[in-house]
Amino acid sequence: MKRKAFVKAAVASMLVGTTMVGCTGAAFRNAGHVGAIAPKQNPDRLTAQVEKALAERDGVRAVELAEAAVQAAPQDVRHRQLLGRAYVAAGRFNSAETALTDAMTLGNRDARTIITLALVEVALGKDRAARDLLTTHADIVPAADYGLAMAMAGDAPEGVRILSEVIHDPSATAQTRQNLAYAYALAGRWKDARMMAGFDLDPLAANERITLWAQNAAPGLSQQRVATLMGVAIDRADAGQPVALALAPAPVQMAQAAPVEQPVETASVETAPVETAAADPAPQSVVAEEAPAPAIQTFAAPARSAALRHAVAPARVQKAAFSPSGKGGSNWVVQLGAYDNAAIAKEKWYAMASRNSALANLPVVTSQITLNGATFSRLAVSGFDDRAEAAALCRAIQARRGKCFVRENAVDATPQRWALTTRARQYASR
CATH class of the missing domain: 3.30.70.1070 (Sporulation related repeat)
Known part of the structure; x- marks a missing residue:
């Protein structure tokens, strides 16, 4: 990746789902699981319908359509990745972990997929697995995303260190500074978090944001923090991805085919926070506002050479x-x-x-x-x-x-x- 292109990717941040402050989780409708897989349909048409359902924040409908797409083309990496996104939208983290892992098994190395899977692992209490995943793909994930994700996955000092570097780039945004503020909060450095949040927010709004972070900082609330940031309602009845969609080994080909590199998708990813140390006391009232909130962004990477x-x-x-x-x-x-x-x-x-x-x-x-x-x-x-x-x-x-x-x-x-x-x-x- 050219250096200039990486710098732009490393210091930019994109809101995925909802802002950290004021989200209620009601935006996604979650009425339960799809009981049966629909008859096979045109997978490309289904893909467009899934994207539409996600844009409309209809998680249940997105799952129904994505499951049908995977059934129609079970070896298509795009459909597996899209199914993972749909499960996240419906608050089904167990199912999302399976679908996104399947996508990576099929060859997906999109930065969005890596970050989404890492945050799903965090929601499931698998911080070590999330950190290992991020470290393994540190050369794919943009630095700003990597720093915040590592902080959310339990290594807040490392996240602070990386984000402290990123914000000094001339093209760093308010969103990047808020990412660092949140990393400070995850590290238990509340004074630094307040100061960094105050660069882009008025004092009252900054204090309200810190208060919300403190309320979600208690150990054992990692899944709730993930759901809050994503704006989804947790589906605690999630029994996992349907057995009918289990990834089977690819059929053996008689002749060796030329390798095909999977296309890199450009749609947004869902994000989540992670477990933190106990917070200092903070005001208890929270008022919703529209200022930048911590979020992770990924961009499509240019095609890479074999080397x-x-x-x-x-x-x-x-x-x-x-x-x-x-x-x-x-x-x-x-x-x-x-x-x-x-x-x-x-x-x-x-x-x-x-x-x-x-x-x-x-x-x-x-x-x-x-x-x-x-x-x-x-x-x-x-x-x-x-x-x-x-x-x-x-x-x-x-x-x-x-x-x-x-x-x-x-x-x-x-x-x-x-x-x-x-x-x-x-x-x-x-």
Whole structure:
């Protein structure tokens, strides 16, 4: 993906479903499950009808039509993904998990599908599975979406760190700042959340938003938080996707066919919040308003080459010992940490590089960032051919329990000529 295109995707946010403040869940009509699958119909016509039902916020009708589409074309990845969206609209999270997982099994790697499935996992109390899914596809999901989703999936500090980077891009929007405010709230940093929310809201509206977040912050309310953000009524009688729609193995072909890349869809995705730490006391009255609310947006990604598709394969098939050449000229870097000053950053680099030869062979860059009045020295490595190569290294670091994320290099970044001399190796090993 070209860098400019990614920046636009990374800092934009789109309201999917409803705003966080003032949604009641009544917008989707949820009258129960479809008892029987309808006779086979034209799947393309059904697809258009499903989209129409979703646009009209009729979750039950969308499910009925999407189930019929999947029955008519069970191996069509588009229909499986659409069925997952319909289940979410109807508040059927168990069914949605199955349908979206089936879509990914059939080859769907749309960022929207990944985020929706991750948030459904959160609603089902599977935070670890949600984080693993996001980490595996970190090179597909836009940074702003990834940051908020990780915060909602239980790693609020990581979400705050990534979103703190994203909001400094010149094209960052009010929605991106509200995403960061919500990530602060999920991390239990209520003062920071109030301050960030106040950048785009008047004091009363900001306080009302914080109050609503605090009311939904108690442990065990993850499903309610998801439903509230999506504006859906939870279907607690959801027994799962009908057995008749279970994904069967694709029929074996006698002749090998040329692979066909699934088209990337461009419609919006449904979003959800996640479990948080207990909140500080907040006012108890909530008034609905129309200001920007935390939400996740995904955009259609451009077609990728075979080499890039290989580079962004799931982490479980990547080699943990991945080592780039360090000679690439792209603007992508892997940030390893942010420290109080450059001396500490240098010390940390020696410690990390002494344990990881891949880091020791990469160019080091440092830059400064100011957050809440405090200045930090950011430590990163560069020399990658593209973002996919940087993301592959970051996955390898994370596989060894390290922390990192991929971003574009800062304009004021300073190249460093650090090297692991014998003395440095001895120092780092102490």
